[in-house]
Every structure is written in C-alpha cells, then in structure tokens.
Amino acid sequence: xxxxxxxxxxxxxxxxxxxxxxxxxxxxxxxxxxxxxxxxxxxxxxxxxxxxxxxxxxxxxxxxxxxxxxxxxxxxxxxxxxxxxxxxxxxxxxxxxxxxxxxxxxxxxxxxxxxxxxxxxxxxxxxxxxxxxxxxxxxxxxxxxxxxxxxxxxxx
Numbered sequence: 001x002x003x004x005x006x007x008x009x010x011x012x013x014x015x016x017x018x019x020x021x022x023x024x025x026x027x028x029x030x031x032x033x034x035x036x037x038x039x040x041x042x043x044x045x046x047x048x049x050x051x052x053x054x055x056x057x058x059x060x061x062x063x064x065x066x067x068x069x070x071x072x073x074x075x076x077x078x079x080x081x082x083x084x085x086x087x088x089x090x091x092x093x094x095x096x097x098x099x100x101x102x103x104x105x106x107x108x109x110x111x112x113x114x115x116x117x118x119x120x121x122x123x124x125x126x127x128x129x130x131x132x133x134x135x136x137x138x139x140x141x142x143x144x145x146x147x148x149x150x151x152x153x154x155x156x
Contacts, residue, residue, distance in 0.1 A: 001080060003072050006152055007093025011072070011100050014145040015042035017064060026058025034135035040064030042100070043071055071100065078104040084117050091121070094128075094153035101145070102131055125153050 003011075017040060021028040029052055032038045037052045039059055046052055047063060059067070079095045082104065087095070095116075099107045107113055112127035128150035132142040 001076065001087065001089065001092045003076060003096045004089045004093045006090065006155075007097050008072070010094075010097040010145065010148055010152065011068070012041055014097075014101075014141060014148075017041055017061065021058075024058055026060055027064055028058050029054050029056045032134075033139055033141075039067060041068045043067040045071070072096065075100045075104070078107070082108050082113055085119050087116075088156065090152050090155045091116075094149045097145075097149050097152075098128065098131065101142075106131075121153075125150050128153065 017027070018030045018038070019027045027040055029037050029039050031054070032042070036044065037054050037056065038044060039046065039052050039056060040061075041064055043064070044052055045067070046056055047059070047067060075096050076092075079092060079099055083092075083095065095107075098112075110127065110131075112124050112131075115121075115124035115127065128146040129143070132138050132146055134142060
C-alpha cells in the first residue's frame, strides 16, 4: 500500500513547510515544538542521511519534497511491516501520518497497533486522541491532527 492523497495532505498541512529564516533564499532548519532540529515538512534527516542540526545547510522546496517522499516511503514500509491486519487505503494513510509524526518505535509499542492487529478497528480509532502530547505537553495542533487522522481512519 501507499499513502493516499488525503494522508499526504494531513502530513503536509500539519507539518507545514517551515523556513527558520525567511531572509535567506533557501529553507533553513528550524526547531519543532519540542526543540528538535527539523527541515522542510518535518524531516529529521538531511539528504546526506545525517540527522538535521541547526547548522544544516538550507534546502530548496524541491529538496524538501524529496525529503518528504523519502521519509514517507520509509514510514509506509514500517506500517506495512508492523500491521498484520487488513487495512483500507484510508486506514493505512491515517496510520502513515500518525507514524510520520510519532515514530515507528512508539507505534510498535502502542495499544493502537495491538488493537488493529486484533481487528478491533473502532477501539483502535479511539486511541488516536491519546497521541496528543509532545514534550509532556498537550499541543493543540496535535489534538487537531489526531482528530483528522482518526476521521480518515474511520472513512470507508
């Protein structure tokens, strides 16, 4: 399976294409809400395969798109590996958006994944809102994102 347009839209809308320094011609690294250096649409890894730092070189919007595509492909493989239950395109895409944000390790250990793998889709959907914290704080953006992901997950 691959991420559908609705799932990609969630990632792009909520990650945003952020420029840490609008006075420069390229997209600069920025700190996410919990202080993690990030590029483009929430990429933690540069095109060189190294973890992003605040000293990372600026990138173009085209390069940001490449980083997004690379990370989405990686997350798609992780979701496909970790979920043994049958998924619709919308369910898969909602999970890719979630895992893009929370990481595959957190997803692997989650009740949400266990419920999906037991075919308890309604109960699994109720787990999305629980992933609304970053750095120990409830973030309004994560509350909204989880609501949109949950809605996509429940859409036939």
